[in-house]
Structure formats: structure tokens, C-alpha cells
Amino acid sequence: MENITAEQLKLRLRSLTILDMALTSDEWLRLMSAGREGDLIWHIFDNGGGDRMWIYIKGSSIVIKGFDHESELNQLAAAIPNFGFFEKTFRGMPSVLIRLFEQDELDETTFCLWTTDGGETWVENPAENTDGGKDWLMGYLTDDAEEFCQWAKDYYGKDLPFEITKKLVSDGKLSNDELKALGASDEALQEIEEYEKIWAL
Numbered sequence: 001m002e003n004i005t006a007e008q009l010k011l012r013l014r015s016l017t018i019l020d021m022a023l024t025s026d027e028w029l030r031l032m033s034a035g036r037e038g039d040l041i042w043h044i045f046d047n048g049g050g051d052r053m054w055i056y057i058k059g060s061s062i063v064i065k066g067f068d069h070e071s072e073l074n075q076l077a078a079a080i081p082n083f084g085f086f087e088k089t090f091r092g093m094p095s096v097l098i099r100l101f102e103q104d105e106l107d108e109t110t111f112c113l114w115t116t117d118g119g120e121t122w123v124e125n126p127a128e129n130t131d132g133g134k135d136w137l138m139g140y141l142t143d144d145a146e147e148f149c150q151w152a153k154d155y156y157g158k159d160l161p162f163e164i165t166k167k168l169v170s171d172g173k174l175s176n177d178e179l180k181a182l183g184a185s186d187e188a189l190q191e192i193e194e195y196e197k198i199w200a201l
Helices: 006-023 083-089 103-107 134-138 145-156 162-171 176-182 186-200
Strands: 032-037 040-046 052-058 061-067 111-115
Touching: 006 032, 006 052, 006 145, 006 162, 006 176, 006 186, 032 186, 061 134, 111 134, 145 162, 162 176, 176 186
Parallel strands: none
Antiparallel strands: 032 040, 040 052, 052 061, 061 111
16 A cells, blocks of 8 residues: 555545535435544445445544455355455554454455554555455545546536535535536535534534
């Protein structure tokens, strides 16, 4: 993984989640959901097609765990699951981070990486010959405004104003007028306001 710090990752999460909220008020269409429980901030990516990614932030520790249902590493689709895959994938992960996941969430894993020092160093036990969908799933966590515009056009069929999108990517927030220019409804504006509170607590 690229050398991304916790602050850079948080900015990218904010940008994607806010843009997703602005583009539709239909929660079932959105890729991202997010929340906070105590000092744990969580984001879950779900494309509705069986692929998911969990990003859990707890202090200086972060876990990014993904599941590409078409990957050969998908043990749920295997005739005989390779439980050694899970042992290797999570080897060395602090138990406090493993306990953030329910067992069925752990079963939905084709890649996993984590940091305990705010992104100075990342740990991953990758499989050989395949990344388990890591590159394309984590590709959504971009800081490229052009990629955001292309995604909005491909996924939502909407053309975004580039300069406003670029500001969102660089700042992780926009004014209400700017959000409306992206297409945000009044309902979405309220949801975005609530979302921003999880970072302020």
C-alpha cells in the first residue's frame, strides 16, 4: 500500500462519503455508510453486488479489510474453505482490532491491512499471485478529483462541477451552496451535517 497517513485516509473517507450523500438521498444506492461508537469511527463500503470494505479507525490504529466476492481468495465460495488463509491474513493483528469484527465479517475477507501508528507503517500478509481485490476496492479511496468525477458519471450518471469536486477532495468539506451545486437535497444536507459530527466528537 502507498504510504498514506491517518489524516490523509480520513480526508479521503470524508470526501467519498460526503460526495456519495450529496449525489443521492437513497441510502440503499449509496456505496458508503458511516458512524461512530465511542472512540471508534467506522466506514463500510458496499456496492450491492457482494463486495465490501470495512475501514475502522480507533485512535492511531486503523484496519482496512476488504472482500471481493469474485476473488479466488473468497473462502465462502470455496468447496473446501482454506482456514489457513485466515490465520495467515490476520497474523500479527492486535487482538483489540480483531475484536472489532463479528465472525461473519471476518469470514468475508480477501485482504486486510492495518496500522497502529497512524499510518507511519502498515502491516499486511498478502497472498501470492493475487491481491484479493485490494487495488480496485481501495481505488475508491482516491484523492484525484478527476476519478471522483468519472465515478459519479459512471455510477450515478451525473456530471460534477470539477472545481467544486476538487475543493471537496482537498478540504474534505463544502458549504451548503457548494453541496447543492453537486446535487445535494435538503435531506442530504442534514445527513451530511450529522455525518460531520462523528469527526468532531
